[in-house]
Amino acid sequence: MMLEQLMAEIRAGGTLETGTLAVRLGTSPQMVDAMLEHLRLGGYIQAYSNCGDVCQGCSLKSSCGRDEKAGTIRLWQSSGK
Amino acid sequence: MSDCHTAPPRVSRRPATGGADARLIALAGQPNMGKSTLFNILTGLNQHVGNWPGKTIERREGDFAYKGHPYRMVDLPGTYSLTANSPEEVIAREFILRENPSLVVAIVSAANLERSLYLVSELVCLPVPLVVALNMMDVADQEGISVSAKILESALGVPVVPMTATRATGVNELMEAIEQVLAGKCPVVPCRPEVRxxxxxxxxxxxxxxxxxxxxxxxxxxxxxxxxxxxxxxxxxxxxxxxxxxxxxxxxxxxxxxxxxxxxxxxxxxxxxxxxxxxxxRPKMGQISLTERLDRWAAHPIWGLLILAGILGLVFWITFKIGAPVQNWLSVEVVARLATLARLALAGTPAWLSGLVANGLLGGVGAVITFLPIMVIFFATFAFLEDVGYMARAAYVMDNLMHLMGLHGKSFLPLFLGFGCNVPSIMGTRVVDSRPGRLLTILIAPLVPCTARLAVVAFLAPAFFGSNALYVSWGLVLLSMFMLVLSGTLLSKIIFKGQRSAFIMEMPLYHLPNARTIGLLVWQRSMSFTKKAGTKILAMALVIWALSVLPGGELNTSYLAQFGKLIEPIGKLMGMDWRLTVALIASFPAKENAIAALGVLFGSSPQGGLTQMLTASYSTASALSFLVVTMLFIPCMATVAVIRQETGSWRWTLLNIVMMLTLSFIAGISVYHLAVLLRLS
Missing domain, CATH: 1.10.287.1770 (Helix Hairpins)
Known part of the structure; x- marks a missing residue:
């Protein structure tokens, strides 16, 4: 049911955080991360690894780099599928 | 099988003949699991590289021998699952089902089993023997993750061999397990996922x-x-x-x-x-548990907002306690004295030259440069908050609030960027799929107070309000956020009609700030600000100065005064004289120009700097009204240009200008008259 519950949370809308989602689903943040990747590959959500040209000149650009381990913020967005 | 050995692999690379007697092994795994490393260790130079039939995807196979048994290994394309989401996944499963390999080796990462076991969950359902190569044991060790290969083997029902392919450890054990399975000495009874x-x-x-x-x-x-x-x-x-x-x-x-x-x-x-x-x-790391403990408060829908408000207040407090005295010193002791010296030095030159240097250059740009210390403190405190990981929480609780108000969730990223600068914020609305959603976000994004607006407030608030500057500045930021939520809610109700969509984020762990990272950020932003002061702000200051002395050299009869007095009736509604009204209009090319304009209009005198002049010239009600209007006024020229570019329409651009003008004027008039009623004038 975990993946279905995660999808239900996403479909309900709102801002979701992976740590909170893990607690709600009774699993680990790593499992939530894996399921989000599954949903991304299935086209249910889109990931923002960086903002592309949108970030040019942005003072917060360094906060969004997916590949940097520290101080990063990873984002996904519902694709509406 | 769970012991790792560092002995070199005992495989012998056969000439690339393969042959019908060779045992066919398929090597499956998700991308970046070390599949190619293992393949290279086993096959060495005896590899054939071609394409999969009808595809442009590379097919690699190679031959080797182990204990006298010939093997042919096929490196399947990296796949996350065996569902036909991609050509690679189709190739992998078709090979396993149609080519009937003797065995499949599934390579997984011990450091990320949550993700890599998904492919195994599909492979165990296929009618082919399976051996799991538990790779990256070294990475798991480094991350403090303890994986029991024995328990994993019992749970999966297939042999599991721990290994570190990059160090060639565990390869012999893997081959031994393959031999055992193929010889029928190791029964493989996979435990398959249950269908509900x-x-x-x-x-x-x-x-x-x-x-x-x-x-x-x-x-x-x-x-x-x-x-x-x-x-x-x-x-x-x-x-x-x-x-x-x-x-x-x-x-x-x-x-x-x-x-x-x-x-x-x-x-x-x-x-x-x-x-x-x-x-x-997974050992509960102190850092994770600290993050969880802190986030119970910092990411809480209500406490999180109060903490955010408190932190903003603290940022202003630090700014005023440290930055304002330095700014005041620079203004009085440096810029004002330099202006006096310039007048003395240029005493014999034409009056316009003395005026240009003392009033235009030093009065305008000098005033802006004096608030560099304030900007540096601002940049440093925000860089600190970013670096420790707090800014993500700030965005999260703000977005939660907006959702409570019914605002669209996809607006999160652009609004988050807006705290730095409104330009990338508007460009960031590209993440919003729907046209109405994007337009809505563009319309409200300029209400997020950018660094330039905050810096103007940080400069002017102490000048107008002295020891109460902290509360005024804090209230102005809260007012901006309230207006943002209010406008968003109203527009959302009209355009979105309550539709909600999700935004998922993974917040970074809190960690100790890195002085070098913060220093670099402060340096880059300060340099960017100084460059702006030396170009756009300088140009605007000189234009304002020229308009303030032409045609006769008198400010009160200048073109600027004539223009200011023409629009003064609108300013009067908000308690502003023509000079404040002109300063407001001058902030259109760049927000900092408001200070440059006031610097030119008031000049510097031996009696004190700009702050002292402003304190003496305006009532509390007028000052409050001016700051409120500044916070909500039309965005800078660059932002307006980006709004035009991103909406592709002058209609929406004008609507944004009209909306911001209306909001700022209504707020300015209300605040001024309320302050007068409360006898703050």
Whole structure:
């Protein structure tokens, strides 16, 4: 049911955080991360690894780099599928 | 099997002949699991590289021998699953099913089993022996993750061999396990993921419909499962293979159970979760537990907002306690004295030259440069908050608030960027898919107070309000956020009609700030600000100065005064004289120009700097009104240009200008008259 519950949370809308989602689903943040990747590959959500040209000149650009381990913020967005 | 040995692999690389007697091994795994490293260790130079038939995807196979047995290994494309989401996944499963390999080696990462076991959950369902290579044991060790290969082996029902391919450790053990399985000395009884009871009946019904028509070599149960998962390739195959009545029956079942698609994958994740619960131990790291403890407050929907408000207050407090005295000193002791010296030095020169240097240059740009210390403190405190990981929480609680108000969730990223600068914020609205959603976000994004607006407030608030500057500045930021939520809610109700969508974020762990990172950020932003002061702000200051002395050299009869007095009636409604009104208009090219304009209009005198002049010139009500209007006034020219570019329409651009003007004027008039009523004038 975990993946279905995660999808239900996403479909309900709102801002979701992976740590909170893990607690709600009774699993680990790593499992939530894996399921989000599954949903991304299935086209249910889109990931923002960086903002592309949108970030040019942005003072917060360094906060969004997916590949940097520290101080990063990873984002996904519902694709509406 | 769980011991790692560092002995070099005992494989011998045979000439690339392969041969019919060679045992065919398929090497499967997700990308970046070390598949190619293992393949290279085993096959060395005896590799053939070509393409998969009809595809442009590389096919690699190689030969080697172990204990006298010839092997041919095929490196399958990296795949996350065996569902036909990509050509790689189709190739991998078709090879396993059609080429009938003697064994499949699934390579997984010990550091990320949550993700890599998904492919194994599919492989265990195929009619082929499986051995799991538990790679990256060194990475797992480094991350403090303890994986028990023995328990994993018991839970999976297939041999599991720990290894570190990059160091060639565990390769002999892997080959030994393969030999044992192929010799039938190691029974392989895979534990497969369960299909949920309600879907099991559905699956049985589909299997019944397709059973006698499934083309070889596909197992009917596997085909039924793939149909439930919505696999387009299998659906196409079965549509061709089945009589139309059976296909229609299958389609009807699938239509009734379209939720099965997620249910099947969900079952696999349940299976992975249960296995990992017993086989993997993740030590509760102090950093994670600290993050969790802090986030109970910082990311809480109500406490989080109060903490955010408190932190903003603290930022202003630090700014005023440290930055304002330095700014005041610079203004009085440096800029004012330099202006006096310039007047003395240029005493014999034409009056316009003395005025240009003392009033235009030093009065305008000098005033802006004096608030560099304030900017540096601002940049440093925000860089600190970013670097420790707090800014993500700030955005999270703000977005939560906006959701409570019914605002669209996809607006999160652009609004988050807006705290730095409104330009990338507007460009960031590209993440919003729907046109109305994007337009709405563009319309409200300029209400997020950018660094330039905050810096103007940080400069002027102490000048107008002295010791109360902290409360005024704090209130102004809260007012901006309130206006943002209010406008967003109203527009959202009109355009979105309550529609909600999700935004998922993973917040970084809190960590100790890095002085170098903060220093670099402060340096880059300060340099950017100084460059702006030396170009755009300087140009604007000189234009304002020229307009303030032409045609006769008198400010009160200048073109600027004539223009200011023309628009003064509008300013008067908000308690502003023509000079404040002109300063407001001058902030259009760049927000900092408001200070440059006031610097030119008031000049510097031996009696004190700009702050002292402003304190003496305006009532509390007028000052408050001016700051409120500044916070909500039309965005800078660059932002307006980006709004035009991103909306592709002058209509929406003008609507934004009109909206911001209306909001700022209504707020300015209200605040001024309320302050007068409260006898703050």
């Amino acid at each position: 009871a309600d879907h099991r009946l559905v699956m049985e019904e589909i299997t019944r419909q397709i059973d006698s028509h499934v083309p070889l070599p596909y197992p009917p149960e596997w085909v039924a499962l793939k149909l439930l998962e919505g696999d387009s390739e299998i659906a196409h195959t079965m549509q061709t293979a089945l009589p139309s009545c059976n296909w229609e029956a299958v389609q009807a079942i699938l239509l009734q159970h379209d939720d099965a698609l997620l249910a099947v994958a969900s079952g696999r994740y349940e299976w992975i979760g249960q296995i990992l619960q017993v086989a993997v131990e």
